[in-house]
Amino acid sequence: MMNMQSKLIISTTTELVRISPTKIVYISSDGNYSTLMQVDGELRILSHQLGQIEKMIETQLRNDSNNFIRIGKSLIINRAYIYYINVAKQKLILSDAATFNYSVPASREALKQLKDLVEKEMK
Amino acid sequence: MSEYKEIRDDQIRVINSENLKKKPSRTQWIIIISVLTLLFVGIIIGAVSHYKKNKIQQLQEPEPALFEPIEEPEPVPIQWLGNTPDSTALGYTEIQDTLINDIPIRIYIPHNADLSLHIGRMNRKDTTVIFAAQAADVRADNGGIVGAFVLKGEPKAWGLSKKGYCASINGQTTIGVADNSPLFEQATEEGGYFFRQYPLVSNGEIVENELKGKSIRRGICERQGEIFMVETGTPESFHDFSQALVDLKVNQAIYLVGSSAYGWAVDQAGITHEFGDDNYYTGRRKMPKNTSYIVWRRK
Numbered sequence: 001m002m003n004m005q006s007k008l009i010i011s012t013t014t015e016l017v018r019i020s021p022t023k024i025v026y027i028s029s030d031g032n033y034s035t036l037m038q039v040d041g042e043l044r045i046l047s048h049q050l051g052q053i054e055k056m057i058e059t060q061l062r063n064d065s066n067n068f069i070r071i072g073k074s075l076i077i078n079r080a081y082i083y084y085i086n087v088a089k090q091k092l093i094l095s096d097a098a099t100f101n102y103s104v105p106a107s108r109e110a111l112k113q114l115k116d117l118v119e120k121e122m123k
Numbered sequence: 124m125s126e127y128k129e130i131r132d133d134q135i136r137v138i139n140s141e142n143l144k145k146k147p148s149r150t151q152w153i154i155i156i157s158v159l160t161l162l163f164v165g166i167i168i169g170a171v172s173h174y175k176k177n178k179i180q181q182l183q184e185p186e187p188a189l190f191e192p193i194e195e196p197e198p199v200p201i202q203w204l205g206n207t208p209d210s211t212a213l214g215y216t217e218i219q220d221t222l223i224n225d226i227p228i229r230i231y232i233p234h235n236a237d238l239s240l241h242i243g244r245m246n247r248k249d250t251t252v253i254f255a256a257q258a259a260d261v262r263a264d265n266g267g268i269v270g271a272f273v274l275k276g277e278p279k280a281w282g283l284s285k286k287g288y289c290a291s292i293n294g295q296t297t298i299g300v301a302d303n304s305p306l307f308e309q310a311t312e313e314g315g316y317f318f319r320q321y322p323l324v325s326n327g328e329i330v331e332n333e334l335k336g337k338s339i340r341r342g343i344c345e346r347q348g349e350i351f352m353v354e355t356g357t358p359e360s361f362h363d364f365s366q367a368l369v370d371l372k373v374n375q376a377i378y379l380v381g382s383s384a385y386g387w388a389v390d391q392a393g394i395t396h397e398f399g400d401d402n403y404y405t406g407r408r409k410m411p412k413n414t415s416y417i418v419w420r421r422k
Contacts (some may be wrong), residue, residue: 001193051128065138072132079137109133117135 006061010036011059012047021061021068025081025094026104029074039081041100050076071106071114082118087111134222203349205232214421216254216388218396220356223367227356229398231388236419238291238350240274240316245416247387254419256341256352256379256386256398258289259318268320268413273310276383279413287322287330287377288419289343291315297347298375300325323365324376332361339399340364341379341386343417347373352379352417354398379417386416 008024010017014110017036025037029050036053046053054076057065069079077094083101085094090108095101106114130136147292205217214235221228236253245255259271259280268280271288283302290297290306292315297306300322310317322330323342337358344353353371355364361378368376383400 045270054128054138068138069135070138071135072131073130076138110135113135116260117137117379 006064008057008060010046010048010053010056017044017046021057021064021078022080024068024078025100025102026075026077028076028104037102039096039100050074069114069117071110075104075106077104079118082114085111085115085118087115127332137402151189187239193362195411199351201347204351205234205349207287208234210235214253214419215391215393216419217397218388218390223370224363226359226363226367228367228371229354229356231354232349233351233419235422236292237422238296238316239418240272240291241416241418242268242274242279242413243412244410245418249420252387252418253382253389253421254352254387255416257384258379258415258417259320260285260380261413263413266411266413268318268415270317271307271317272415273307273315273317275316276311276314278307278311285319285321287320288317289320289377290317296345298343298350298377300330300377301374318417319377321361321378322376323361323372323378324368327366327369327372327374329362329369332365334361336360338382340381341384342368342376343379344368344371344373344376346374351422 006021008021010019016064019036019038023039025039027034027036027046027050029035030045032047032049034046034048034050034053036046038044048056050073054068054070057068057076061067067079068076070076071092077092081094081096082092083095083097086092087108090106090111092102092106092114093101093103094110108119128136148284150172180378192255204219208215212235214233217232217234217237219230219232231254233254240258242254243345259272262269268282270280270282272278272280273290286300286302288299288301288304288306290304290310292306292310292313304317306315307317309315321332321334323332324330324344337360339357340355340361342353342364344351353368353373353376355367359367365376385397385399385401387395387397
């Protein structure tokens with residue numbers, strides 16, 4: 001279970017975002033920037049590359065960092081919100097099954113591996 | 124800018140802070156263990172070789188250091204047969220009688236005297252003479268001197284039939300054995316003396332002669348730099364005489380005319396000791412005019 005106390009702090013020279021990991025649905029790459037989608041539907045542009053965000057997650061969230069999964073070059077998702085995977089249709093939907101429902105792009109191979117990963121966690 | 128961690132679009136990975144610890148991979152572990160193993164083996168080999176080297180060094184004689192003084196053997200002290208009288212003392216002949224290999228030996232050691240040669244009748248009243256003995260042989264056919272002979276720088280004969288030689292040049296007496304000796308020329312050039320006789324001892328070793336028969340034997344010898352004459356009290360062969368000289372530890376020796384050849388020595392008390400046949404000197408037989416003498420005169 002994710003530690004509710006830990007916060008991810010994403011800071012630039014002029015601004016700072018402090019957010020609980022549970023409030024993050026996914027972060028996608030947008031060139032030299034990244035886009036963070038929150039559970040409340042707010043989309044936030046971050047002036048960091050996705051790799052830098054990944055490193056922040058690792059260093060700041062420590063043991064809770066494994067709640068996030070890097071998928072390909074362009075996406076980090078919160079595994080808590082994996083709702084639907086369809087490898088054949090190349091479809092991944094992140095949702096809390098209540099308030100939000102986001103479809104994000106991923107390769108079939110990546111989706112297959114993600115599906116396998118989730119299935120293993122069941123065993 | 125490169126990606127934080129490379130990933131392809133067909134890959135996924137769970138973000139994990141454990142990655143930060145950067146645990147060594149299996150390959151890295153293998154490399155680390157291999158290096159440690161090699162290091163351990165190297166240390167063991169080094170220790171063993173060092174131990175062996177020490178052990179070998181313990182068995183070997185230590186090499187002398189570069190600047191370590193070389194220990195030269197102590198020189199054998201010169202032990203002359205004769206006395207060492209004061210150099211200002213009047214010259215005389217020290218006479219010693221001994222027995223070597225059952226052969227009675229008389230040794231004549233001149234002191235404070237110089238060696239020279241003389242041809243012809245000796246004046247027995249010459250008080251400067253402390254020792255006289257016939258030196259070179261005389262040919263029976265023509266009365267000439269046998270072997271090279273230099274008298275006070277003047278060559279008198281040039282024969283090489285006898286390999287032994289005795290030279291006295293500038294007060295330095297040399298006895299040796301050689302076919303050719305530069306001392307002949309040197310004696311000629313520097314007013315010295317030189318004669319040849321049968322060799323008896325060369326470098327401490329006997330020189331065999333084919334001469335047969337026994338007779339009273341005489342010789343002039345060099346032993347550790349000391350020059351003296353030797354005479355046997357009984358007739359001896361050349362070989363036994365030479366062997367006796369070798370046993371006396373003579374270095375070089377050549378023959379002097381033996382048998383009844385006349386000569387004398389004057390001892391420290393002024394007493395004249397004659398040897399040989401005085402009749403030969405004064406008797407009916409005519410003495411060859413080229414009869415030569417080795418003469419020691421007082422300095």
